[in-house]
Amino acid sequence: MVLKLHGLSVSTNTARVVACLHEKDVDFELVRVDLFARGNKEPSFLAKNPFGQIPVLEDGDITLFESRAITSYVAEKFKETGTDLIRHESFDEAALVKVWTEVESQQYHPAICPIIYEFFGKPVQGLEPDQAVIDANLEKLEKVLNVYEAKLSSTKYLAGDFYSLADLHHFPYTFYFMKTAWGSAISDRPHVKAWWDDITSRPALKKVAEGMTFGENQ
Structure with a gap:
């Protein structure tokens, strides 16, 4: 089915x-x-x-x-097919995947989500973005990205030297964020930028990106 x-x-x-x-x-x-x-x-x-x-x-x-x-x-x-996103054969690696998926939901997402809503969501509703909200959350996001920059200086991906759900979960909001004027928050951090370039080169994510056209007339 x-x-x-x-x-x-x-x-x-x-x-x-x-x-x-x-x-x-x-x-x-x-x-x-x-x-x-x-x-x-x-x-x-x-x-x-x-x-x-x-x-x-x-x-x-x-x-x-x-x-x-x-x-x-x-x-x-579907752990036996495609990319192993949860590291089901390694208890330690699987635990790290869970840690960094939590980091995305509890640290990264609360900072980046309001920025995307203000920049993309409000204009669709005929509302003006609130720059004060954007600025406050950019400051929060920068602090999270500083942690990421340090982590990614020692491992290729967030949970280790393997791609996982922890990385994948970051893709959608970061994809739209890179279309804003503040994408330098990613590109100015060399290890974060290398990580982002790597995951966005994956065929699966390229395929998803084709449908993510929201706000292209911004």
């Missing part, structure tokens, strides 16, 4: 799951949810995710939401 992923290719959280599915060589159907028509608030969708957010994954009898939970499920269920 082919997996069904309900979402939008331009969506950061959908892109996170799509990237994982491509890395694992898993066939899936992307079912478009029209957010502008409030398709995510329709009863049929709310039955899948009561919070009315994308993406949602349907795999037979199981329905999942929350993009990071979905990627973990996919990486574990």
Whole structure:
């Protein structure tokens, strides 16, 4: 049975799951949810995710939401195919993957998400971006990236010398961030820049990037 992923290719959280599915060589159907028509608030969708957010994954009898939970499920269920994103054969390496996936969700994401929303999200709604919010979160992001620069000076990827979910989870928001005027926060840190160049050269992520066209008229 082919997996069904309900979402939008331009969506950061959908892109996170799509990237994982491509890395694992898993066939899936992307079912478009029209957010502008409030398709995510329709009863049929709310039955899948009561919070009315994308993406949602349907795999037979199981329905999942929350993009990071979905990627973990996919990486574990299909651990024998594609890229080993969870390092299932090494307890120590798997533990480090979990640490750095937590770092992404608890440290990196809270800093970068408001920047992307202000720059890309507000104009779509006819609102003016709040530069004070952007500046405050850029300061937070710079501090996180300083930690990354130090870590990536000793390992090729965040959890070690192997690509994992920890790296993949950073892709969608960073991809859009690099389209803003503040991409130097990445490019001015040589080890972070090398890491970013490396992961964005991966065929799976190149494929995902093709659908991430949100804000191209900015």
